[in-house]
Amino acid sequence: MAEPDKSSNEWFELQIDSDLKNLEVAAEFVAKTMRRLGAGSVKDVFDVQLALDEALTNVIEHAYEGQQGGKIIIRCALSDSKKEFTVKLVDYGKPFDPKAVAAPDTEAALEDRRRGGLGIFFMKHYIQTVKYAANGKENELTMTKLLS
Amino acid sequence: MSVEVKTVGEVKIILVPKRFDAYTASSVEAELTRLINEGARKIICDFGETEYLASAGLRVLITASKSLNRAGGKLLLCSVKPYVQEVFEISGLNKIFKMYGSADAALQELK
Numbered sequence: 001m002a003e004p005d006k007s008s009n010e011w012f013e014l015q016i017d018s019d020l021k022n023l024e025v026a027a028e029f030v031a032k033t034m035r036r037l038g039a040g041s042v043k044d045v046f047d048v049q050l051a052l053d054e055a056l057t058n059v060i061e062h063a064y065e066g067q068q069g070g071k072i073i074i075r076c077a078l079s080d081s082k083k084e085f086t087v088k089l090v091d092y093g094k095p096f097d098p099k100a101v102a103a104p105d106t107e108a109a110l111e112d113r114r115r116g117g118l119g120i121f122f123m124k125h126y127i128q129t130v131k132y133a134a135n136g137k138e139n140e141l142t143m144t145k146l147l148s
Numbered sequence: 149m150s151v152e153v154k155t156v157g158e159v160k161i162i163l164v165p166k167r168f169d170a171y172t173a174s175s176v177e178a179e180l181t182r183l184i185n186e187g188a189r190k191i192i193c194d195f196g197e198t199e200y201l202a203s204a205g206l207r208v209l210i211t212a213s214k215s216l217n218r219a220g221g222k223l224l225l226c227s228v229k230p231y232v233q234e235v236f237e238i239s240g241l242n243k244i245f246k247m248y249g250s251a252d253a254a255l256q257e258l259k
Binding site for chain 2: 021027054119
């Protein structure tokens with residue numbers, strides 16, 4: 001178990017449109033923020049980028065049903081202890097709880113592979129804590145990575 | 149976006165983009181589908197330039213590999229970088245896809 005960690009008050013924010021083109025923009029933003037804060041190793045940055053990428057793809061494809069013009073806010077912060085990096089995604093589309101999706105069978109043969117589920121499986125693999133909250137107006141996904 | 153394809157004899161080599169994410173996946177999928185429909189049966193996906201692979205990219209590889217298998221063809225991968233390799237391992241797909249150190253090594257296999 002990770003020890004309790006006081007969250008930072010310094011948040012970095014980026015707003016993007018629900019367009020898959022912006023996956024790269026979001027990945028760059030998080031990488032730049034992590035590097036500037038001295039948060040984690042190169043591998044940590046890769047892990048956070050991958051989890052964010054999968055989460056954003058879900059928001060664009062499910063919450064906004066692949067339509068452009070939806071607002072997505074990305075907020076990230078390093079904890080005071082510098083041990084945890086948190087990324088929050090806020091969207092205003094249809095609620096979609098990635099935690100409710102069944103895990104894929106990673107032992108399955110090629111012919112038995114389904115198309116879905118892998119992205120969420122990656123998210124959970126690369127990030128230690130994933131929380132989801134929907135209040136009818138906005139959906140918020142919080143991902144926290146324990147840095148190496 | 150455009151996807152570069154190299155032809156060596158009857159083998160098609162696709163240069164996988166730097167970021168193989170949900171955005172670029174549709175272009176790679178369209179190119180793979182076109183090549184297979186035009187009769188290509190031996191395809192190499194060259195990951196030499198690829199620094200980033202998301203699940204959307206894996207889905208494209210799974211679909212293309214399935215259709216090639218059914219048509220009696222083969223899809224091989226080459227020059228996969230360590231972090232990208234890990235994505236294959238986590239999903240268990242490293243056991244399904246054949247990977248080679250270089251495009252030349254993959255080409256030898258298809259001869």
